[in-house]
Amino acid sequence: xxxxxxxxxxxxxxxxxxxxxxxxxxxxxxxxxxxxxxxxxxxxxxxxxxxxxxxxxxxxxxxxxxxxxxxxxxxxxxxxxxxxxxxxxxxxxxxxxxxxxxxxxxxxxxxxxxxxxxxxxxxxxxxxxxxxxxxxxxxxxxxxxxxxxxxxxxxxxxxxxxxxxxxxxxxxxxxxxxxxxxxxxxxxxxxxxxxxxxxxxxxxxxxxxxxxxxxxxxxxxxxxxxxxxx
Numbered sequence: 001x002x003x004x005x006x007x008x009x010x011x012x013x014x015x016x017x018x019x020x021x022x023x024x025x026x027x028x029x030x031x032x033x034x035x036x037x038x039x040x041x042x043x044x045x046x047x048x049x050x051x052x053x054x055x056x057x058x059x060x061x062x063x064x065x066x067x068x069x070x071x072x073x074x075x076x077x078x079x080x081x082x083x084x085x086x087x088x089x090x091x092x093x094x095x096x097x098x099x100x101x102x103x104x105x106x107x108x109x110x111x112x113x114x115x116x117x118x119x120x121x122x123x124x125x126x127x128x129x130x131x132x133x134x135x136x137x138x139x140x141x142x143x144x145x146x147x148x149x150x151x152x153x154x155x156x157x158x159x160x161x162x163x164x165x166x167x168x169x170x171x172x173x174x175x176x177x178x179x180x181x182x183x184x185x186x187x188x189x190x191x192x193x194x195x196x197x198x199x200x201x202x203x204x205x206x207x208x209x210x211x212x213x214x215x216x217x218x219x220x221x222x223x224x225x226x227x228x229x230x
Contacts, residue, residue, distance in 0.1 A: 020144075027064060104127055104130065107225050126154040174223075
């Protein structure tokens with residue numbers, strides 16, 4: 001029963017997305033998920049007589065923009081194979097001021113949000129919301145169609161979490177986490193900071209508790225996503 005309900009929900013989502021983009025030319029520049037998106041588009045029947053350009057680099061996207069006869073919706077991921085999606089959107093804003101844009105954020109941070117807002121990106125979407133099929137993608141595309149703006153609520157939650165974490169993680173804890181990201185063991189960190197291995201272990205336990213993760217790798221990933229580490 002649950003599987004059948006999930007399938008119906010997926011089909012309804014696909015129909016909604018298909019209806020929203022049916023009469024729009026699309027330039028889709030995603031990395032590293034481009035193949036999966038192309039397959040999803042094919043299986044959901046989202047291809048149409050309108051242009052559907054799929055690329056994964058800023059250079060290819062700009063090349064296609066020069067040849068497209070109409071102003072497309074530009075759907076871009078934060079990471080591209082040759083740099084930043086934000087840089088591409090900056091180029092698009094200068095080349096085609098009237099375009100509509102959606103930015104898929106892979107590692108949201110306060111700084112990324114600030115730049116995206118300055119670029120007046122029309123729809124800001126957290127990658128995790130798409131993975132969880134929360135309905136945020138449909139809301140983002142609806143905003144593009146209606147000429148309004150949309151910002152994924154999850155992004156604001158991350159922004160608030162960043163400020164909270166900045167207050168709760170000490171300088172020493174951030175220092176230790178940076179060394180973990182560099183691949184150092186607890187013993188190596190202890191030697192470098194001239195503290196005991198037990199102290200390093202205790203700091204890491206507290207870091208994982210405050211970031212609500214259960215291992216070192218997840219702690220580093222969470223800190224990067226929240227903009228706590230460069």
